[in-house]
Amino acid sequence: MKFFSVALKNLLRRRVRSALTLLGIAVGIAMLFSFMSFNAGYQASLRQDLNRLGAHMLAIAKGCPYEATAMVMHGGVIEDYLTEEHIATIRAMPNVKTAVGMFMNQKIVHQGKPVIIQGLDEAGFALKPWWVIEGERFVDANSVILPAGKATETGLTLGSEYRISGVDQVFTVTGILQKTGSQDDQFIYMPLLTAQRLFNAEGKVTSVAIQLEDLRQVQAVVDLVQALPDVQAITMSQMLGTVQTLMESAQALITSIVVVAVLISALGVLNSILTSVFERTREIGMMKAVGAGAVDIFALVWIESILLTASGGVVGIAAAIGAGTLIEGALRGILPFAPAGNLITFNPDIAGMSLLVSVILGVVAGAYPALRASQLSPMEAIRSE
Amino acid sequence: MSVIKTGKLCKHYRRGSETVYALQNATLAIEAGEFVAIVGPSGSGKTTLMNLLGCLDTPTSGSYRLRGQEVTGLKESGLVRLRQENIGFVFQQFFLLPTLTVEENTELPLLFRDKGKRLTHELLETVGLSHRRKHLPKELSGGEMQRVAIARALINSPAILLADEPTGNLDSKNSLKVIELFRELNSKGLTTIIVTHNREIAAMANRTISISDGQIEEHALRKTP
Numbered sequence: 001m002k003f004f005s006v007a008l009k010n011l012l013r014r015r016v017r018s019a020l021t022l023l024g025i026a027v028g029i030a031m032l033f034s035f036m037s038f039n040a041g042y043q044a045s046l047r048q049d050l051n052r053l054g055a056h057m058l059a060i061a062k063g064c065p066y067e068a069t070a071m072v073m074h075g076g077v078i079e080d081y082l083t084e085e086h087i088a089t090i091r092a093m094p095n096v097k098t099a100v101g102m103f104m105n106q107k108i109v110h111q112g113k114p115v116i117i118q119g120l121d122e123a124g125f126a127l128k129p130w131w132v133i134e135g136e137r138f139v140d141a142n143s144v145i146l147p148a149g150k151a152t153e154t155g156l157t158l159g160s161e162y163r164i165s166g167v168d169q170v171f172t173v174t175g176i177l178q179k180t181g182s183q184d185d186q187f188i189y190m191p192l193l194t195a196q197r198l199f200n201a202e203g204k205v206t207s208v209a210i211q212l213e214d215l216r217q218v219q220a221v222v223d224l225v226q227a228l229p230d231v232q233a234i235t236m237s238q239m240l241g242t243v244q245t246l247m248e249s250a251q252a253l254i255t256s257i258v259v260v261a262v263l264i265s266a267l268g269v270l271n272s273i274l275t276s277v278f279e280r281t282r283e284i285g286m287m288k289a290v291g292a293g294a295v296d297i298f299a300l301v302w303i304e305s306i307l308l309t310a311s312g313g314v315v316g317i318a319a320a321i322g323a324g325t326l327i328e329g330a331l332r333g334i335l336p337f338a339p340a341g342n343l344i345t346f347n348p349d350i351a352g353m354s355l356l357v358s359v360i361l362g363v364v365a366g367a368y369p370a371l372r373a374s375q376l377s378p379m380e381a382i383r384s385e
Numbered sequence: 386m387s388v389i390k391t392g393k394l395c396k397h398y399r400r401g402s403e404t405v406y407a408l409q410n411a412t413l414a415i416e417a418g419e420f421v422a423i424v425g426p427s428g429s430g431k432t433t434l435m436n437l438l439g440c441l442d443t444p445t446s447g448s449y450r451l452r453g454q455e456v457t458g459l460k461e462s463g464l465v466r467l468r469q470e471n472i473g474f475v476f477q478q479f480f481l482l483p484t485l486t487v488e489e490n491t492e493l494p495l496l497f498r499d500k501g502k503r504l505t506h507e508l509l510e511t512v513g514l515s516h517r518r519k520h521l522p523k524e525l526s527g528g529e530m531q532r533v534a535i536a537r538a539l540i541n542s543p544a545i546l547l548a549d550e551p552t553g554n555l556d557s558k559n560s561l562k563v564i565e566l567f568r569e570l571n572s573k574g575l576t577t578i579i580v581t582h583n584r585e586i587a588a589m590a591n592r593t594i595s596i597s598d599g600q601i602e603e604h605a606l607r608k609t610p
C-alpha cells in the first residue's frame with residue numbers, strides 16, 4: 001500500500017465532489033491547451049499563407065494598410081487600381097525578378113452567393129508552381145477554374161456551365177484546383193483579360209505581386225515602389241505585423257479569460273481539498289496517533305490535490321484534442337483574422353506544458369489544506385466532533 | 386525497570402478565562418508486562434492521562450520517562466518517533482478508514498514507518514479475522530472493527546498497548562471477546578493499559594488506577610494474575 005493509493009481511494013470516496021472539481025480543472029486546462037495550440041498553429045499557418053502568396057512583396061494603390069492586408073490575404077474589393085504601366089515600371093526596377101499583375105473583385109454568382117473572382121495570366125500561374133489542376137487551365141476567354149471545395153459545394157464538375165448574376169456571358173468550368181490548404185481555395189479564377197472586362201477595368205490591376213532576386217534588398221525596392229505616385233508597397237513582414245497587431249488585443253482578452261478560468265478551477269480544488277480535510281479531522285488525528293508525522297499527513301493531502309488536478313489536466317487536454325475542430329470554429333468566430341490551415345493540432349510540447357500547469361495548480365492549491373492538516377494536534381483532532 | 390514512570394505530571398487547559406486542572410500531580414510507575422485498568426468518573430482526567438502516556442500531548446509540568454527516555458521537552462518529531470516505536474493505540478470509535486480493507490487498515494501504520502517486516506497475517510490470525518482480510522469496515526460488526534483496530538495497533542510491535550474505552554461502543558458479548566484478546570496479548574508479555582467504566586473488565590486487570598478530579602486516588606491495588 002502506498003500514499004498514492006490511499007490518496008486515490010480517498011478521492012474516490014467523494015466521487016461527485018471530486019468529479020466536479022476535476023471537471024473544473026479539465027475545462028480550465030482545455031482552454032489553456034486550445035489557446036496555446038491555437039497560437040502556435042496560428043503563427044505557422046500565417047507564415048504558410050504568406051508564403052503561398054508566391055510573392056515577396058506587393059504594390060497596391062495607396063489606401064488603408066489594414067484593408068490592403070485583408071484584401072491580399074482573404075480577397076476583397078479595392079476600387080483603386082494600378083495600371084499596366086505600373087507593372088512595366090516595377091518590372092524594370094533593379095533586383096526585381098518578376099512583377100505580375102493580379103486582379104481581384106467580387107461578384108454575385110447565380111446561386112446568390114458573393115464570390116471573389118481573381119484574374120490570372122500565365123505569369124500569375126507561374127507564381128503558384130505548387131498548384132495541381134485537374135483538367136485544363138484556360139482554353140478560351142470563357143474558362144473558369146474552380147477550387148475543389150467550391151466545386152463539391154455547388155455540384156459543378158469539369159465542363160459544367162458557370163453563370164454570374166447580371167452577366168450574359170456563359171462560362172465553362174475547364175479546371176478544378178485541388179485543395180491547397182490556403183486562401184487560394186476561396187477564390188474562383190478566370191483569364192486576366194476576361195476578369196478585367198467583367199469589371200470594366202481593362203488594362204488595370206488591383207495589385208502587383210513582386211518577386212525579388214535578393215531578399216536582402218527588400219528595402220531598396222520598397223523605396224523605389226513608394227516613390228511612384230499613389231502607390232504603396234507592402235512586404236510580407238509588414239503583412240505579418242499588421243495581422244499580429246490586429247490579433248494582439250483579441251489575444252490579450254482571451255489570455256485573461258483563460259487565466260481567470262484556470263484560477264477559478266484552482267480555487268475549486270482548494271475548497272474541495274480543504275473541506276475534505278475538515279471532514280476527516282478525526283481520521284487525521286487517528287493517523288497521527290498510530291505513527292503519522294506532520295510530513296506524512298502533508299504528503300497525503302498534497303498528493304490528493306495533485307492527483308486531482310493532474311487527472312483534470314489529462315481529461316482537459318484529451319477533450320480539447322477530441323473537440324479540436326469545434327473549439328477552432330469558436331476561436332475563428334472570436335478572432336479578427338484566422339489563416340486557412342488547421343489551427344489546433346496535437347503538439348506534445350504544448351500538451352506537456354498544459355499538464356505541467358495542471359500539476360502546479362495541484363501543488364499550489366493543495367499546499368494550504370495540506371499544511372492545515374499536518375498541523376492538527378492529534379488529541380485535539382480525535383476529541384473534535 | 387518501569388516502562389512508564391511519571392513524576393507529578395500535570396495538565397492544565399485554558400477554557401476562556403478559567404483554567405481546567407485536568408490532571409494534577411499524577412505520579413505512577415507501570416512495569417513491563419502489567420495489565421492496568423484506569424477507572425474514574427466522566428471528566429476525571431482518564432483520557433488526558435492516556436494522551437500524555439501515549440505521547441499525543443505534552444504535559445504542563447512534571448516528568449515522564451518512557452522506557453527510560455525522558456519525554457517532556459521533546460519536539461513533535463521526537464514524539465512521533467516515540468509513538469511509532471513504543472505505542473499502540475486503540476480508540477473507543479475504532480477509526481478505521483472506510484475505503485481500506487481489513488488488511489490495509491491493519492497495515493496503515495506501516496505507511497509511515499515501514500520496517501519491511503509484515504506481521505499482518507499473524508496479527509489477523511490472532512484477532513480471528515484472517516478470513517475477512519479483503520472486507521471493508523462497513524461489512525464488519527463493531528466487535529470485528531475493534532479487533533481490526535487492535536491488529537493495527539500491534540503492527541509495529543509496540544511495547545505498550547493503550548486503549549481508551551475500547552469496549553465503550555460494544556455490547557457485552559463483543560466486549561468480552563475484546564477483553565479476552567487483551568488478556569491473551571498481555572499474557573504474551575505486552576504491557577496493556579485500558580481505560581474502562583466497566584467494573585468487571587477492571588476486575589480482570591492486575592491493577593486498577595482510580596482517578597477523580599484529576600488526581601490519582603489509589604494505584605497500589607495490585608493482584609497477581
Ligand SMILES: Nc1ncnc2c1ncn2[C@@H]1O[C@H](COP(=O)(O)OP(=O)(O)OP(=O)(O)O)[C@@H](O)[C@H]1O
Binds near residue numbers: 427432433434
Ligand atoms: N482540550 C481541552 N480543552 C479544555 N478542556 C479540556 C480539554 N481536554 C479535556 N478537557 C477537560 O479536562 C477534564 C478531563 O477530561 P478527560 O477527557 O481527560 O476526561 P475523561 O476522564 O476521559 O472523561 P470521560 O470518561 O468522559 O471520557 C474535563 O473536565 C475536560 O472537560
Ligand SMILES: [Mg+2]
Binds near residue numbers: 431432433549
Ligand atoms: Mg475519556
